Amino acid sequence: MAAKPKLHYPKGRGKMESIRWLLAAAGVEFDEQFIEKKEDLEKIRNDGSLLFQQVPMVEIDGMKMVQTRAILSYIAAKYNLYGKDLKERAWIDMYVEGTTDLMGMIMSLPLQTAETKDKHLALIIERATTRYFPVYEKAFKTHGQDYLVGNKLSWADIQLLEAILMAEECKADILSAFPQLQAFKGRISNVPTIKKFLQPGSKRKPRPDEKYIAEMRKIFNF
Template sequence: MSPTCKLTYFDAMGIGEPIRFLLCYGKIQFEDIRFDFEKWPSMKPSTPYGKVPLLEIDGKKMHQSAAICRYLGKKLGLAGANDWESAQIDMAVDTITDLRLKVTEYYWEPEETTKQKKKETLLNETLPFYMEKLDALVKENGGYLVAGKLSWGDFFFAGVSDYMDCVVQFDITKDHPNLAALKKKIRELPAIKEWISKRPKTTL
């Protein structure tokens, strides 16, 4: 029997999408609970540390997107084969998170002049820096982030990159062939391809 599973997150891809990818890949049926950004202030006090996504699985509640993905990765045989491989996945995911936070910081900047400056820095410095290094990492590891094989870190990258594409309004992997190939590889997995074909259309 499939576990009783609920994912609560904004009506967006964001950092909820890697979790959705992993749940779909693992054929774990889940209730995709979404809410509008306008409802967040009233919901925030009832969440652990005032953040989402939240995953409830078999009555146990989890928060922190990377921790949730790591948990699912272990369940699905997508974690490292040893402590070193696991650490390498964590390093890659933390690096992707560093980039994602810079993208988010730009997107939510309320002051227009400051936002334009952040956009210039993001497009001309931050994205090229991280993407070049991540692209080289994937090339070094035979088409994956770690150890030449599929890991939960690859799903994390593919899911989060969908969100980052929406923010900057272009495919962030377009000039980085190894990352582009990895993203395509994940998106063409049958379970992920099916999810993408039916997931709600969102702006983030």
């Protein structure tokens, strides 16, 4: 039996959370080796595990994979979540890049100062509702299918749901003007593997709090 993927990252969301989501949606069990202090990070840097000295790092299929996008692409392709041809893969890539941009803005919110946090939150809400969510709303309205690409669950759907839930943590009714996305959220949340990941006790990580941010600053020196 092949070894479970092993994820190396602090015990929080960050760039690893989308990897957790994708593995969970694919029904793949995984182990986690948490980086809890600066010395844990230095150890895997010094033993040559990190190609570019950065995490996330995932041990899978005999590889020590780094770079979030490379890891996600590999998992999506391995578990048939990356479309049936190059054209579908291109659409999945475009949709994923959009949600990645939005999620990056949301992930940086806890790092804002007291002076900039409200302005940054307002920018997230503005971008989500005028730049990103309208694209996905239009896609579903145009093709009338349950999934973004090829009428089949893909990486794009999984990451869109993750982005929606993150955006709702910023503004609970952020989907109020997007009925197609509301319906999409309900459908994808009930995919059995995803529904399981959304239950308490799963390996999904909570919204970062001040304690977690302080721990990250110590580990990564920022």
